[in-house]
Amino acid sequence: MVRKGGGSKRRRSSCDEELIKFPSATLNQKVDFVLTSILFSNPQDERKRLKNAIIIQSFIRGYQDLKRQYATQRASFDECVSQSLVGGAQHTLDGPRLSLLSRQLIFFYKQSVDVHRLIWLCQNLVKFNSQFVKLLMGPQSQTCLFQVKRILGFCCRLLQCCRDDSLNVTVPMRMLEVYSSEKTYHPVVPDALCLTSLLEQILHYMVQKGYYKSLYVLVNHKLPSSLEYSDSPSVPLASTLLEHILKPLHFTYSSCTTGARQFVFAAFTKEFISAPFTEPIFHFFIPALSDAHVSFPFEAFLSSLQATINSSSLLHSQAPWVFYFVLSAGENRLGESHNSGVCLLYACTSRSQLCVGRRVVRGRTPTVPSGSAGAPTPAASVREQQPD
Structure with missing residues (x-):
């Protein structure tokens, strides 16, 4: 009962606001307008408006949470980079650490912001490729293949911007060369058919990108x-x-x-x-x-x-x-x-x-x-x- 009363008050207030716009209307016209507003007011409209408001608010909150996650993962990535350069010399990165960095970069990568992070990661993936591809032999083989393809896709997109003379194209080109070569995978995938299948999947994805x-x-x-x-x-x-x-x-x-x-x-x-x-x-x-x-x-x-x-x-x-x-x-x-x-x-x-x-x-x-x-x-x- 309280809801109905509250709803009728809201309808009456809205009707009063509309009647103020027509001060010269006759009494019969005003009564007809009020009755029409009451009869044709649909409570479903209010529920739809409330539902849409909830959807918009959820989208905004989700976007804000995603931006915070991007910032968190970027900070974690940069911290790993700093730790690898402690003492002025770069330390060896093993396969799991490279996989973690690749996963973080794939999550937050935006070309206008993260090109220098991509270049740094590609340098290390090329330098320590033998460590990284060892993951293809274990339970993380599909994850490793997914990360290789995604990062190569980033490199393909980056090379399309080579009109900018300040862009270093050597590193992404070297990344494409190393991770599309049979020599890189042969030590961990000695079977010829499996190796061919692996390269086909990588090259096909690169062409798509x-x-x-x-x-x-x-x-x-x-x-x-x-x-x-x-x-x-x-x-x-x-x-x-x-x-x-x-x-x-x-x-x-x-x-x-x-x-x-x-x-x-x-x-x-x-x-x-x-x-x-x-x-x-x-x-x-x-x-x-x-x-x-x-x-x-x-x-x-x-x-x-x-x-x-x-x-x-x-x-x-x-x-x-x-x-x-x-x-x-x-x-x-x-x-x-x-x-x-x-x-x-x-x-x-x-x-x-x-x-x-x-x-x-x-x-x-x-x-x-x-x-x-x-x-x-x-x-x-x-x-x-x-x-x-």
Whole structure:
């Protein structure tokens, strides 16, 4: 009864406030308004408002608690770093301590705040990698694998910001190199099938997190535009990036989800082959991947490309660049390839797409950057290399 009385008082007060807004209303109009307000006032509305208020308050309290936890874990992480540097010399970090630091970083990591913490942890994970990967042999194997993948994902995202000259890209690149190498895991995972499965899971996750996009940004911001392809390039970083590009393409990903290998080749094609060629791509990487002595899996690439064509995900505007690469890479491999029919089929398909794409852009032919002196356009090269 008290609740009902309280509710009626609240309704009467709200009605009085509304009536004040209409002082010229007649008595009958005021009575009708009051009766309508009483009859159509729904107690469920008040309950909904109360429920929504509780939800909002819970969200705010949860967010504040999460921020406090972030601050607590950051302080704990920094304390561990300080303890490891006692006496001016860094002490050896064992596997469990590295796992604890990795877990803390994964919990609170925010790129705008914690880059220096990520760099420090990656330095130690590289330095003491033999200690860390020992966890793969015990009950924490899945936790260790999860931490490796997440931190490599952070590194991929960080490398996409390499346009900032102040960013140290050496450490995250070294992290990618070490923890995607067979040599790192072979002492603790001697079985070849298990080792291959482990690397496939790691590489597939890295590609999902923008691995090829990171490499593309590095290629175009860390290599000189005048770099030409040779067996021994004058810039060691170019050879390193070429190895990084090729590494994920040599696995079948049979231990991953269906379509994983297709996804990896599609990511490679999207970032390096289907976009208009920049000078480093055109002058170094296209000739390098076309070299028969470089272990580029051309047949697997063609099969993946055919699947891409069948799914109609290859846009007409991308056809000239892909077509140019297929002809360049296939020139030295077509005679040896067991999949030459696929190459010819793609050549015919791409040629039709090339014509459509040129009509779409109203006759505008894609060109390489203006700094590429004497470099032919993909369209011109296509005309020169068309099969009879």
